[in-house]
Amino acid sequence: MLKIENLTKKFGDKVAVDNLNLEVSAGQICAFIGHNGAGKTTALRCISGIISFEEGCITIDGIDVSKNPLEAKKQIAYLPDNPELYEHLKGIDYLNFIADIFGVSVSDRKQRIDEYAHKLEIFDDLGALISSYSHGMKQKLALVSALIHKPKLLLLDEPFVGLDPNASHQFKLIMQQLASEGSAIFYSTHVLEVAEKICSHVAIIKNAKLIAHGTMKEIKGMKSLESIFLEMEDETNS
Amino acid sequence: MKQTLNLIKVFFKETLMGMMGGISKKGGKSVLIFFAVIFTLIMSSLGYTFYNMAGFLNSMGFAKNILLIGFIAGLIVSVMITLTDTQGAVYKSQDYEMLASLPIRKFNIIVAKYLSVYLISLMYFTAFVLPAIVVYYFYCGVTAYGIIYLLIGLLLAPTFSQFLNCLISWLVNVLSSKMKNKTIMRTVTTLIFTLIVAVLVYLINSDMLSVMFATEMPLWFKIVFSNVYFLSIAVNTGNFLWFLVFLVLSITFFVFGVLVIMIGYQKINTLLKTSKNRKKQKQFIFKEKPVFSDLLKKEFSTLLNCTVYCINCLMGPIMTVVATVVCVVLYNSLGELPKELIITIVTPIFVFGCCMCLGIAPTTSASISMEGSKFQNLKSLPISFKQIAWSKICVNLILSLPVAFVCGLVFVCIVPVGIPCAFLIIIYQLLAVVLYTVLGLLLNLRFPRLKWSNETQAAKQGASMLLTMFIDMFISIIPMVLFFILTTNIENFTFLPFIGGFVGLMLVLTIAVILLFVFKGKKLYEKINP
Numbered sequence A: 001m002l003k004i005e006n007l008t009k010k011f012g013d014k015v016a017v018d019n020l021n022l023e024v025s026a027g028q029i030c031a032f033i034g035h036n037g038a039g040k041t042t043a044l045r046c047i048s049g050i051i052s053f054e055e056g057c058i059t060i061d062g063i064d065v066s067k068n069p070l071e072a073k074k075q076i077a078y079l080p081d082n083p084e085l086y087e088h089l090k091g092i093d094y095l096n097f098i099a100d101i102f103g104v105s106v107s108d109r110k111q112r113i114d115e116y117a118h119k120l121e122i123f124d125d126l127g128a129l130i131s132s133y134s135h136g137m138k139q140k141l142a143l144v145s146a147l148i149h150k151p152k153l154l155l156l157d158e159p160f161v162g163l164d165p166n167a168s169h170q171f172k173l174i175m176q177q178l179a180s181e182g183s184a185i186f187y188s189t190h191v192l193e194v195a196e197k198i199c200s201h202v203a204i205i206k207n208a209k210l211i212a213h214g215t216m217k218e219i220k221g222m223k224s225l226e227s228i229f230l231e232m233e234d235e236t237n238s
Numbered sequence B: 001m002k003q004t005l006n007l008i009k010v011f012f013k014e015t016l017m018g019m020m021g022g023i024s025k026k027g028g029k030s031v032l033i034f035f036a037v038i039f040t041l042i043m044s045s046l047g048y049t050f051y052n053m054a055g056f057l058n059s060m061g062f063a064k065n066i067l068l069i070g071f072i073a074g075l076i077v078s079v080m081i082t083l084t085d086t087q088g089a090v091y092k093s094q095d096y097e098m099l100a101s102l103p104i105r106k107f108n109i110i111v112a113k114y115l116s117v118y119l120i121s122l123m124y125f126t127a128f129v130l131p132a133i134v135v136y137y138f139y140c141g142v143t144a145y146g147i148i149y150l151l152i153g154l155l156l157a158p159t160f161s162q163f164l165n166c167l168i169s170w171l172v173n174v175l176s177s178k179m180k181n182k183t184i185m186r187t188v189t190t191l192i193f194t195l196i197v198a199v200l201v202y203l204i205n206s207d208m209l210s211v212m213f214a215t216e217m218p219l220w221f222k223i224v225f226s227n228v229y230f231l232s233i234a235v236n237t238g239n240f241l242w243f244l245v246f247l248v249l250s251i252t253f254f255v256f257g258v259l260v261i262m263i264g265y266q267k268i269n270t271l272l273k274t275s276k277n278r279k280k281q282k283q284f285i286f287k288e289k290p291v292f293s294d295l296l297k298k299e300f301s302t303l304l305n306c307t308v309y310c311i312n313c314l315m316g317p318i319m320t321v322v323a324t325v326v327c328v329v330l331y332n333s334l335g336e337l338p339k340e341l342i343i344t345i346v347t348p349i350f351v352f353g354c355c356m357c358l359g360i361a362p363t364t365s366a367s368i369s370m371e372g373s374k375f376q377n378l379k380s381l382p383i384s385f386k387q388i389a390w391s392k393i394c395v396n397l398i399l400s401l402p403v404a405f406v407c408g409l410v411f412v413c414i415v416p417v418g419i420p421c422a423f424l425i426i427i428y429q430l431l432a433v434v435l436y437t438v439l440g441l442l443l444n445l446r447f448p449r450l451k452w453s454n455e456t457q458a459a460k461q462g463a464s465m466l467l468t469m470f471i472d473m474f475i476s477i478i479p480m481v482l483f484f485i486l487t488t489n490i491e492n493f494t495f496l497p498f499i500g501g502f503v504g505l506m507l508v509l510t511i512a513v514i515l516l517f518v519f520k521g522k523k524l525y526e527k528i529n530p
Helices: A040-046 A069-075 A092-102 A107-121 A135-147 A163-182 A192-198 A216-220 A225-237 B002-019 B025-059 B063-081 B085-090 B096-101 B107-140 B145-158 B157-178 B184-207 B208-212 B219-224 B226-237 B240-262 B265-273 B291-305 B307-333 B337-359 B367-378 B385-414 B417-444 B454-457 B463-489 B495-527
Strands: A002-011 A013-025 A029-033 A055-060 A076-079 A155-156 A183-189 A201-206 A209-215
Touching: A002 A040, A002 B367, A013 A040, A013 A055, A013 A183, A013 A201, A013 A209, A029 A163, A029 A192, A040 A055, A040 A155, A055 A069, A055 A163, A069 A076, A076 A135, A076 B063, A076 B367, A076 B463, A092 A107, A092 A135, A092 B291, A107 A135, A107 A163, A107 B208, A135 A155, A135 A163, A135 A209, A135 B307, A163 A183, A163 A192, A192 A225, A201 A216, A201 A225, A201 B063, A209 A216, A225 B107, B002 B107, B002 B184, B025 B063, B025 B463, B063 B107, B063 B184, B063 B226, B063 B307, B085 B107, B085 B307, B107 B145, B107 B157, B107 B240, B107 B265, B145 B226, B145 B240, B157 B226, B157 B240, B184 B208, B184 B265, B184 B291, B184 B307, B208 B367, B208 B454, B219 B226, B226 B240, B291 B307, B291 B337, B291 B385, B307 B337, B307 B385, B307 B454, B337 B385, B337 B417, B337 B463, B337 B495, B367 B454, B417 B463, B417 B495, B463 B495
Parallel strands: A029 A183, A029 A201, A076 A155, A155 A183
Antiparallel strands: A002 A013, A002 A055, A201 A209
């Protein structure tokens, strides 16, 4: 579903992502972990077509992000690390706006909004202006908007930040359900315990370079993901 | 004191760096030079206008009044242009909670914010007053005290306009913080106050003749423009006592400005940030709509809910209406002069004055910046650049094209300029709107300011907005001055061939900017890193 080949992104002289090679297939949930400033968000932004990149190739379901950005974007949903939404719209208007962009039919959007907004306990507040929402509510709305068109690839930047325990639990279930239905999920996180529980695959990035990628079992073996991550950090430091 | 100075340093840096926002170090130099050249040309044109005006006044023994005219023009412009800057910086700014949580006195925060807005006010004020001061020295002579008084006067006189801005900001936010739909009401009340100021400006302008040819200033003038009035007496007589009065008045305006903002600063901000209990809703309407109409709705909701952005962009159409009324009234009030002469005077003032107003702040020159950090969401969605650009362009066209057309039509119906000239005037106004709309978006794509702590920074203090404004002033003032130079030097020179030539020029310029947008716009959009 997602194929990244030799991706390099520079900001001036600084290399933010260095020769990244990665694949996430349909049905996989892949955690993208690394320290702050390692290049996770930059990589996600390159995949979602927000920023251009110097070298490499990214394809989503066979569609080249650089050559056919609009078609590629139709396959994905991107959730940024901070849920900045159009505050002057009502929650429901925002969801309709996103549904219109992705060409979701009335019946589909009605059914999906009903399902996901109820699961994340935001449905009753959809009639209010987004400016009146708390951070967590904005995050929930952003999640519903990301799910409204049943994306083939879900790109999430720290999706659990700001969610209450119930919404967090529900979203984990939704992620698993989507993966079982054939969607691929690639998400950055610092919560290694959750990643360990729900992800089939893991990718570790350090100083712009991918230092490990594989199934969760392959990477962590009998140890915890946290200890493996810390060991790898130490190894590359020394 | 140290705290205030540190904050001032931070805010000044934020303001100045923001104005250069999006300009790389490499390209920064050339853009700065461009800024400086346009600024100098605008000041030179104003200087030339003041010079001619002073020559006329000098022949009747009133040359010294040019100083007052320059100061009043500067004050009016700085009031109108920075009317919403104070409220944007002080109320509902994103850094309010962060600053409130720090161990900094409220007074220090307000003074530092006040002075950062003052810097902008001073920039516009200087553009008008400096040429008037030079012309004044030319006709009335240079004295040591004159230089010192006017330099200090230049720095302190805008405290009056800043006080007015503080007062209006406070009133607007006190009223709107208690209302139900705070955000919309904030825009509406600001609009009402802006209209009141516009009417006052009109009334002041209509009585300017009595100021220009007065040995003793009218009472209203002494009261309204008290600090400037005493400064002019001090400069004309060299009397330090009057200068002292000016200093006391200016400092009083500064103190009152800060004090007004201090009243209920925390309470107002808290109320503005608090929203009423959300209504629980169980039923929603689901309807498929074209993406373009969604985008247009999004653009209009941003415009209406961001007070500073809205008022700043509406200022152009409002001032166009005011300029039209002023020109029509001027045409009727100069009835004693030969009709052809009146038309020759009033028509270029209308055409280029309105052109300047229409392009002073197109919505497009800040529409990308207003997206802020939401821009990355927009970029991640499968929406074509064409649709995004069109939705942004349409907002300004919807706001400005009808105003340009109606004002042009009203003017040509009242002032008998002849059918060919009337046709060209309306075409020129419409072309100006299209030009500034596309130019604004092109510049905002090149110099977006996506990181800001209050909407004033995005809506008014971005490089794109300032460049659009300066280019607009340049395109409007230069032809007006050129026309008056030609009419004084060429016998029987009429407006028709002049406007004909400028319509042609405007058409070429508009096509060139549209083509540049078509070929470069998408690349610039893709290059933006949110």
